[in-house]
Amino acid sequence: MSGITIPEKSKEEVTAAVDLQKAYYGSGKTRPLEARKAHLKKLGEVLRENESKILKALHDDLNKSEREAYTTEIGILLEEINFTLKNLDSWAKPKKVKTAVTHFGSKGYRIPEPYGVSLIIAPWNYPIQLAISPLIGALAAGNTAILKPSEITPNTSRVLVELFEDFEKGLIHVLEGGVETNQLLLDQPFDYIFFTGSVPVGKIVMEAASKRLIPVTLELGGKSPCIVHEDADLSLAAKRVAFGKLANSGQTCIAPDYLFVHENVKESFIEEYKKAVHEFYGNEPFQSDQYGKVVNKRHYTRLKSYLSDGEVIYGGGFSDENLQIQPTLLKPRSTEVPVMTEEIFGPIFPVLTYGSLEEVKSFVTSRPKPLALYLFTGSENVERDITENLSFGGGCINDTLMHIVTPHLPFGGVGESGIGSYHGESSFSTFSHYKSILKQTTRFDFSFKYPNSKNGLKILRRLLK
Ligand code: NAD
Numbered sequence: 266m267s268g269i270t271i272p273e274k275s276k277e278e279v280t281a282a283v284d285l286q287k288a289y290y291g292s293g294k295t296r297p298l299e300a301r302k303a304h305l306k307k308l309g310e311v312l313r314e315n316e317s318k319i320l321k322a323l324h325d326d327l328n329k330s331e332r333e334a335y336t337t338e339i340g341i342l343l344e345e346i347n348f349t350l351k352n353l354d355s356w357a358k359p360k361k362v363k364t365a366v367t368h369f370g371s372k373g374y375r376i377p378e379p380y381g382v383s384l385i386i387a388p389w390n391y392p393i394q395l396a397i398s399p400l401i402g403a404l405a406a407g408n409t410a411i412l413k414p415s416e417i418t419p420n421t422s423r424v425l426v427e428l429f430e431d432f433e434k435g436l437i438h439v440l441e442g443g444v445e446t447n448q449l450l451l452d453q454p455f456d457y458i459f460f461t462g463s464v465p466v467g468k469i470v471m472e473a474a475s476k477r478l479i480p481v482t483l484e485l486g487g488k489s490p491c492i493v494h495e496d497a498d499l500s501l502a503a504k505r506v507a508f509g510k511l512a513n514s515g516q517t518c519i520a521p522d523y524l525f526v527h528e529n530v531k532e533s534f535i536e537e538y539k540k541a542v543h544e545f546y547g548n549e550p551f552q553s554d555q556y557g558k559v560v561n562k563r564h565y566t567r568l569k570s571y572l573s574d575g576e577v578i579y580g581g582g583f584s585d586e587n588l589q590i591q592p593t594l595l596k597p598r599s600t601e602v603p604v605m606t607e608e609i610f611g612p613i614f615p616v617l618t619y620g621s622l623e624e625v626k627s628f629v630t631s632r633p634k635p636l637a638l639y640l641f642t643g644s645e646n647v648e649r650d651i652t653e654n655l656s657f658g659g660g661c662i663n664d665t666l667m668h669i670v671t672p673h674l675p676f677g678g679v680g681e682s683g684i685g686s687y688h689g690e691s692s693f694s695t696f697s698h699y700k701s702i703l704k705q706t707t708r709f710d711f712s713f714k715y716p717n718s719k720n721g722l723k724i725l726r727r728l729l730k
Pocket of ligand 1: 486
């Protein structure tokens with residue numbers, strides 16, 4: 266345990282930080298592309314230079330292994346920065362559009378412009394990645410940003426402050442604090458709010474933003490199903506499912522939350538899952554330096570209570586001292602117990618079986634739209650059936666988590682799992698307003714639009730035939 270508590274900020278401190286950013290943005294310093302690129306390059310350097318400090322904080326807060334922390338919190342950001350630097354010129358260019366027949370002689374184009382001062386609110390589970398990934402989009406699009414890290418991972422929150430000490434506060438300000446600080450921030454006249462976190466707090470954010478009509482992106486959570494069909498490659502599927510379920514000890518927004526396995530392959534899949542867990546973490550996961558811990562006592566107690574929501578078929582052990590729970594398979598008593606209605610966010614995996622895909626589809630559609638969905642199958646018909654008939658943020662066929670790692674795929678939820686998306690060009694467009702401009706010709710003037718035109722209506726009807 267770290268013992269660090271993050272103090273709340275006063276209203277004056279919060280207002281001063283926002284005023285400073287308003288002034289900085291107003292100076293126009295964030296607009297030139299060269300300045301944006303310089304900020305992104307500096308961000309990359311800061312991440313590289315502080316790698317060991319970041320890894321240590323993530324270990325202290327979440328017991329993340331060096332491999333996992335580097336890949337999911339640093340590597341992914343360096344890739345995103347490189348991709349953005351490579352493509353920024355083309356994303357930021359005004360884009361010509363076609364001319365409608367009624368607008369003959371004119372030209373149309375769209376210019377992306379920054380929103381202005383943005384607020385980025387981050388959660389605790391990937392506390393570096395989920396604070397900095399949106400920031401890359403904000404800076405690339407020419408915004409300033411106030412970043413509010415989660416108070417639940419205080420070591421990482423501290424490191425985030427240190428990372429940005431050499432940046433001008435008017436450009437990037439890491440404002441540490443908890444719920445009260447966030448509430449003060451949500452009272453401020455931001456130009457954009459990017460929130461990652463839980464559904465209930467997402468609603469609070471949207472309600473606050475609606476008072477000033479501030480546009481928002483909400484990256485939320487929920488229960489992401491994982492479907493293993495009878496024709497799947499079971500041993501590969503089990504490995505990839507266990508990887509996605511147990512990364513960060515299950516505390517991943519897009520982790521497979523519960524399993525739907527075809528009744529014909531249930532037993533074999535469970536055996537393969539056990540084998541995969543054993544290969545990854547050995548006989549004693551708590552002894553493995555690759556196995557994380559639950560972030561705090563509150564979440565640990567919540568997870569432990571799920572163990573009585575059904576029959577434990579694998580694992581089920583826990584350590585009160587280290588806040589760890591074994592990789593667990595659980596047959597839920599019903600689909601209405603908490604482990605089947607709340608987002609699990611831990612290494613407990615409820616197992617449901619099905620005989621026909623119709624059962625899976627009707628179950629998934631009866632629940633809020635998930636952030637992710639994973640399907641393991643060898644059949645393109647099954648793939649089409651699921652991807653065309655179920656609504657979810659995004660997902661993978663024959664893998665888990667990996668759709669979040671590519672900058673070519675926008676990432677985000679739908680319905681209760683979120684509003685908007687980011688990564689790659691989508692991060693740039695999320696933090697940009699696209700101004701539409703029509704440039705009219707002065708070489709001639711169509712008189713049919715004017716009120717005194719005698720046959721204007723006739724001409725228009727003919728044009729639109
Ligand atoms: P959270 O919603 O509790 O907290 C997120 C942020 O909101 C924190 O910075 C916190 O200080 C602030 N906050 C908390 N309560 C608040 C309140 N009452 N008023 C104002 N601000 C408040 O989320 P969390 O526990 O940090 O993260 C876990 C959740 O985030 C899970 O639901 C998970 O699925 C989701 N998540 C989603 C994504 C995604 O990309 N879609 C990624 C990671 C986590």
